[in-house]
Amino acid sequence: SAFPESFLWGAASAAYQVEGAHDADGKGPSIWDIFSHQPGTTHEGTNGDIAADHYHRFKEDVALMAEAGLKSYRFSISWPRLLPEGRGEANPAGIQFYSELIDELLKHGIKPMITLYHWDLPQALQDIGGWENRETIEAFEHYARLCYEAFGDRVELWSTFNETLIFIGMGYFTGAHPPGLTDPKRGIQACHHVFIAHAKAVRLFRHYQAQGRVPTSGQIGFVNVMQPHDPITDSPEDVAACKMADDLLTHWLYDPVLKGEYPPHILNMAQLTWGVPEFAPEDEDLLKDNICDFIGVNYYKREWVAANPDTDNTKINTTGQKGSGQAFGFKGLFKFVRNPESTYTDWDWEIYPQGLCIGMMRLKERYGDIPFYITENGLGAKDPITDGEVVDDPRIDYLSGHIAAAEDAIKQGIDVRGYYPWSFIDLLSWLNGYQKQYGFVYVDRENGLARKRKKSFFWYQGVIESNGATR
Numbered sequence: 100s101a102f103p104e105s106f107l108w109g110a111a112s113a114a115y116q117v118e119g120a121h122d123a124d125g126k127g128p129s130i131w132d133i134f135s136h137q138p139g140t141t142h143e144g145t146n147g148d149i150a151a152d153h154y155h156r157f158k159e160d161v162a163l164m165a166e167a168g169l170k171s172y173r174f175s176i177s178w179p180r181l182l183p184e185g186r187g188e189a190n191p192a193g194i195q196f197y198s199e200l201i202d203e204l205l206k207h208g209i210k211p212m213i214t215l216y217h218w219d220l221p222q223a224l225q226d227i228g229g230w231e232n233r234e235t236i237e238a239f240e241h242y243a244r245l246c247y248e249a250f251g252d253r254v255e256l257w258s259t260f261n262e263t264l265i266f267i268g269m270g271y272f273t274g275a276h277p278p279g280l281t282d283p284k285r286g287i288q289a290c291h292h293v294f295i296a297h298a299k300a301v302r303l304f305r306h307y308q309a310q311g312r313v314p315t316s317g318q319i320g321f322v323n324v325m326q327p328h329d330p331i332t333d334s335p336e337d338v339a340a341c342k343m344a345d346d347l348l349t350h351w352l353y354d355p356v357l358k359g360e361y362p363p364h365i366l367n368m369a370q371l372t373w374g375v376p377e378f379a380p381e382d383e384d385l386l387k388d389n390i391c392d393f394i395g396v397n398y399y400k401r402e403w404v405a406a407n408p409d410t411d412n413t414k415i416n417t418t419g420q421k422g423s424g425q426a427f428g429f430k431g432l433f434k435f436v437r438n439p440e441s442t443y444t445d446w447d448w449e450i451y452p453q454g455l456c457i458g459m460m461r462l463k464e465r466y467g468d469i470p471f472y473i474t475e476n477g478l479g480a481k482d483p484i485t486d487g488e489v490v491d492d493p494r495i496d497y498l499s500g501h502i503a504a505a506e507d508a509i510k511q512g513i514d515v516r517g518y519y520p521w522s523f524i525d526l527l528s529w530l531n532g533y534q535k536q537y538g539f540v541y542v543d544r545e546n547g548l549a550r551k552r553k554k555s556f557f558w559y560q561g562v563i564e565s566n567g568a569t570r
């Protein structure tokens with residue numbers, strides 16, 4: 100296969116979705132601990148109070164990762180588990196948990212990849228305005244410093260944020276995620292503060308590298324949704340709408356971390372329309388001077404785009420009933436539409452493996468020869484159980500197609516360094532509950548959260564052993 104010997108075959112998770120122990124051992128509440136308990140926010144009121152109880156079972160889970168042969172494991176750190184108030188005094192039990200997790204991974208030769216922020220902002224910081232308040236930037240830098248000092252001796256792969264498109268887009272534009280706002284002006288300013296927080300964390304990482312406090316071989320990056328957009332017809336209106344979608348949902352979120360600036364014409368449009376983002380004097384240089392070492396791309400689907408003269412609709416499918424969501428759209432700008440010739444999952448996400456290769460090609464055209472990690476890719480499905488076995492053939496087919504596309508990208512000269520299927524183990528799907536499964540390992544919620552290897556677990560074990568053969 101075209102995969103280099105050093106290729107990192109991994110798997111991914113996120114703290115709020117997998118750990119549980121939501122208030123154990125001094126952990127403070129995150130905005131998701133609060134939001135998910137508000138009526139009507141999640142499918143059937145599911146939440147991460149217990150999740151997969153990875154906090155208590157991580158040794159068993161890491162043993163399963165080792166059995167699968169993982170080379171790397173991407174996980175996120177729960178900020179309020181380390182800093183219950185978001186800043187100030189650290190919680191020793193929180194530091195101890197991640198330290199033991201890292202040691203367990205290293206014991207099995209599994210390389211940790213840390214995500215500092217995977218949506219679970221400490222509620223105490225939301226109480227002072229969250230990402231709208233520049234104090235949260237300082238709090239994030241303090242949190243990053245704590246993590247570099249506690250784990251930087253053993254961890255080489257770091258990313259600051261996961262999917263600004265989602266936590267800002269759904270937190271401030273559609274309102275489906277906390278803080279549940281629908282205010283583009285506030286969202287754009289909050290997003291700006293996230294980019295400044297990222298830049299400060301990168302700057303600190305580079306200082307710590309110079310001082311030998313984190314590995315000089317270490318890399319720090321940003322994780323974004325990679326969602327290729329294609330016009331549903333080649334009409335000028337649909338083509339223009341598609342370009343607008345790419346500018347707002349891709350370039351606006353990638354340029355600041357890979358070019359160190361916003362796309363100029365969109366920046367002008369935002370500042371004329373809403374007067375944001377407002378820059379502090381240091382901001383422009385902070386972005387310019389702190390470019391990522393790599394980009395993490397989370398690929399699930401492509402979106403077909405059409406002109407949208409009239410509707411704002413954003414009701415997403417959180418039930419798993421095909422077609423139960425509406426298109427996502429911004430009146431006057433663009434909307435996503437279904438292509439009758441495409442194949443979709445139960446949650447209405449198009450299955451388009453080649454989009455993984457095409458998406459990276461397009462990013463390489465815009466940002467140059469940057470290193471990529473495929474930090475998420477997976478099939479959310481209700482897995483069939485036959486004679487007591489989880490026979491998740493659809494997931495094997497989905498991942499096989501995407502691994503082939505990743506190999507295609509490598510053959511075309513793209514610097515792809517790792518592949519982290521979402522998710523190692525069945526875990527909470529934010530708004531979709533536990534019925535939307537992604538894991539190689541089944542969690543039997545009717546039987547004390549017992550772990551059970553799915554068919555795809557053994558298949559992926561073979562892929563890793565053969566460095567990429569999927570048959």
Ligand SMILES: C[C@@]1(C(=O)O)OC[C@H]2O[C@@H](O)[C@H](O)[C@@H](O)[C@H]2O1
Nearest residue numbers: 113261262397479521527528529
């Ligand atoms: C919405 C949902 C899900 O749980 O279905 O999509 C799949 C996967 O997407 C990722 O971007 C998120 O980082 C991760 O937390 C998961 O979130």
